[in-house]
Amino acid sequence: MIETMDISITKTTASKLPSVDMENPQFGKVYSDHMFLADYEDGEWKDLRIVPYGDLSISPANTTLHYASTIFEGLKANKTENGDVLVFRPDANAKRLQLSAERMCMPAVPEELFMNAMTELIRLDKDWVPSAPGTSLYIRPFQIAMDPYIGIRPSDKYQFLIITGPVGAYYAEPVKVKIETKYTRAAAGGTGFAKTGGNYAAALKPAVDAQKEGFNQLIWTDGKTHEFVEESGTMNLMFIINDTLVTAPAGDTILHGITRGSIIQLAKDKGMKVEERPVRVTEVIDAIKDGSMQEAFGAGTAATVAQIKLIHHEGVDYELPPVSDWKYSAEFLNTLNGIKTGQLPDPHNWIYKI
Numbered sequence: 001m002i003e004t005m006d007i008s009i010t011k012t013t014a015s016k017l018p019s020v021d022m023e024n025p026q027f028g029k030v031y032s033d034h035m036f037l038a039d040y041e042d043g044e045w046k047d048l049r050i051v052p053y054g055d056l057s058i059s060p061a062n063t064t065l066h067y068a069s070t071i072f073e074g075l076k077a078n079k080t081e082n083g084d085v086l087v088f089r090p091d092a093n094a095k096r097l098q099l100s101a102e103r104m105c106m107p108a109v110p111e112e113l114f115m116n117a118m119t120e121l122i123r124l125d126k127d128w129v130p131s132a133p134g135t136s137l138y139i140r141p142f143q144i145a146m147d148p149y150i151g152i153r154p155s156d157k158y159q160f161l162i163i164t165g166p167v168g169a170y171y172a173e174p175v176k177v178k179i180e181t182k183y184t185r186a187a188a189g190g191t192g193f194a195k196t197g198g199n200y201a202a203a204l205k206p207a208v209d210a211q212k213e214g215f216n217q218l219i220w221t222d223g224k225t226h227e228f229v230e231e232s233g234t235m236n237l238m239f240i241i242n243d244t245l246v247t248a249p250a251g252d253t254i255l256h257g258i259t260r261g262s263i264i265q266l267a268k269d270k271g272m273k274v275e276e277r278p279v280r281v282t283e284v285i286d287a288i289k290d291g292s293m294q295e296a297f298g299a300g301t302a303a304t305v306a307q308i309k310l311i312h313h314e315g316v317d318y319e320l321p322p323v324s325d326w327k328y329s330a331e332f333l334n335t336l337n338g339i340k341t342g343q344l345p346d347p348h349n350w351i352y353k354i
C-alpha cells in the first residue's frame, strides 16, 4: 500500500546540463540532474522524493551488496518535433518489474507509483531528453534490498529508485556474436526471465572472454544441452528464415523483452509469419550455410535493433548476407523509431506522453 502519492521535490542548484554533449551522448555514462527514491518499510512504500542525483549512503552490511537482491528495468523517452516527451510502453516495464520482484522475494512496486514517479522525474528533467537522431533518454528504475543484515532471508526494508540519462546507440554498428556452449546464463527454474543483477554478473566472464576473441556478444544456449539458442544477454534474438520471423519462446530462462514483444506484434501487423519456438543451433548454422537465413538481429531497449553480421560457432565464423541489403530489421527499427518519436501512428497505444 502507498501511504501517499505526494512526491517531495528538492531541485538541484547547479544543473550539469550545459556541460553535456546532447548530440552524441555515450550510453550509460551521463546522468540527469535528479533521481527518484522511495523507501519500503513496515509493509508500505513511503517517503516518495525527487532529489539531486548523487551517491547513496549504504551500510557495508547491506544485503544487496552481498546477496544480489536487486532488480531493474530499462526504458526510453524520446522528444517529438514539437518538443513533447514520449515514453515507450512504460506500463509493460512496471509489470515486468513486478514479475522480477515476485521471483526475487521483493515487495511489488505498484504500477501507479512507478508511473507517477517516472512522470514527475522526467517532467523535472525534460531538458535532458535529447533530440538528435539515434538518441533517447534512458530511464533506469531499480529496486534494492536495504537491510543491514549478513544472513540469507528477504529484507524488511527496500528502496525503489529511478535514474535517467541521455544515451546514443548501445551498439554503434552491426555486431559479431559467438554461440556459447560451455558456460550457461540461465537454467530452467532459475532467474533467467527476471531482470536481476546476478544474471548479468554471471555472464561477465564468458562475455569478456568472447570480447577478447573479437566478438561483441554471446548467443547463450540452453543450460542442459547447449543445443538451443536462447538470448544474447543484452538483447533477445530474432532470425528471418525464409521470410519468417523466428525467435525462441520467452520461457523461464529468457528475458521477456518488451522490444521483442513489440517486434513480434509489428511483424504480425504486416502479415509476416512469426514462429516462437525452440531454435536449434544447428538450424541457425544450416540456414546461414544454405542461404535461407536472411537476417539475424538482437532486440532490446538499449540495443534497439542490433543487426548481427557474423555468428561464430565451434571455431568457425559464419558470415551473414550483407547487412546493407536487409529489409526486415531495418523496417522494424524505422517503425519503432517512428512510433517512439511520434512520426508514425501508434495503433497499439504503446506511447505514454509525459
Ligand code: COI
Residues within 6 Å of the ligand: 073, 074, 075, 233, 234, 235, 300, 301, 302, 303
Ligand atoms: C536494456 O536493454 O535496457 C538493458 O537493461 C540491457 C543492458 C545491456 C543495458
